[in-house]
Amino acid sequence: MQQKSSNMHKFVKFLICATVALPFGQWAKAQVSGVIDYEVTMEVERRGGPGGGGFGGGGQGGGEEGAPPQVMNFTQHFTFNASMGKVDVERPNFGRGGNFQPPFTNTTYVNVVNKKVLQAVTEREGDKKTYYTEDNFVTPISVDTSSTKTKKIAGYNCKKAIVKQRNENYTVWYTTELGINYSPVNGLLPGNGVVLSAESDKRSFVATKVSLKPVEDSTIALPAGAEKITDEEMREKRHTAMEKMREQFQQQQ
Numbered sequence: 001m002q003q004k005s006s007n008m009h010k011f012v013k014f015l016i017c018a019t020v021a022l023p024f025g026q027w028a029k030a031q032v033s034g035v036i037d038y039e040v041t042m043e044v045e046r047r048g049g050p051g052g053g054g055f056g057g058g059g060q061g062g063g064e065e066g067a068p069p070q071v072m073n074f075t076q077h078f079t080f081n082a083s084m085g086k087v088d089v090e091r092p093n094f095g096r097g098g099n100f101q102p103p104f105t106n107t108t109y110v111n112v113v114n115k116k117v118l119q120a121v122t123e124r125e126g127d128k129k130t131y132y133t134e135d136n137f138v139t140p141i142s143v144d145t146s147s148t149k150t151k152k153i154a155g156y157n158c159k160k161a162i163v164k165q166r167n168e169n170y171t172v173w174y175t176t177e178l179g180i181n182y183s184p185v186n187g188l189l190p191g192n193g194v195v196l197s198a199e200s201d202k203r204s205f206v207a208t209k210v211s212l213k214p215v216e217d218s219t220i221a222l223p224a225g226a227e228k229i230t231d232e233e234m235r236e237k238r239h240t241a242m243e244k245m246r247e248q249f250q251q252q253q
Helices: 002-020 024-031 231-251
Strands: 034-044 070-080 084-090 104-111 116-123 130-136 142-144 150-153 156-165 168-175 194-199 203-212
Touching: 104 231, 116 231, 130 231, 150 168, 156 194
Parallel strands: none
Antiparallel strands: 034 070, 034 203, 070 084, 084 104, 104 116, 116 130, 142 156, 150 156, 156 168, 168 194, 194 203
16 A cells, blocks of 8 residues: 555656646747737828728828828737737727717737738627638748847847838847747738837837736637628728718718
C-alpha cells in the first residue's frame, strides 16, 4: 500500500513539473484571450453633410477648399481569443441635431487563425439583418525588419519594422508574445504577431493596455443569420445608406 502511495505521489509531482516546464509561449498561446485598447489619432478631410464625412468612409463632402484637416482622437478596442476577434470603436459623435443615427451599424471581425477581415453592417430597422464581406489580410507593399531595436508596449516586447501600405510609410512595433495575428490597420502586419503601435504622418494607433481574460466565442462572433455578400453588393448597400443619411440630414435643417 505504501509503495502505491509513493508511486502516485511521484506521478503527481511529475505532472506538476511537466506543466511548469512548458515553454511560456506554448502556454500563452493555449490561454490567450482578452482585450487590447488602442488610442487612435488621425487626420480627416473637412467635409460637409452628416457625420462629418459620411457613412463607412464614403462620399465627398462640401468642405471649404484649402481648409486644414480635422484631427480625430478616439479609443479602439480589440476583443479576441485564439480563433476570432472583434473591433469596437468609441468614435466621437460628429452627427448634428442630437437625434441623428445612420441606418446601419458597422462592425469589424477578424479571423486571427486564417488571417481574414470581415466587414459587417447591420440594419437598425426592419429585419435588422447583418451582411458581411470577407477579405484576406492585405500584404504590405514593402516591409523592412532590419532594425534590431526593441521596446516594451503595454507590457509586451516588441520589434520594429518600417511598413509601406498604399501611399503611407508606417513605423510599426509588433509582438509575437500574444500568440495571434492582428493589426489595427489591415496591411501593416510584418509577418506573424500583433501590431501594438503603428504611426504614419497622418494617423497613429498605439496600444495603451492589454487585458488578458476569458472571452467566449459568442461575444465576438458574427450575428446569427449573417449573410455573406460581395464587395460590390456591400458598396451598393453603403451607397443606399448614404442617400438615406443625406435625406435625414436635410429633413433636420
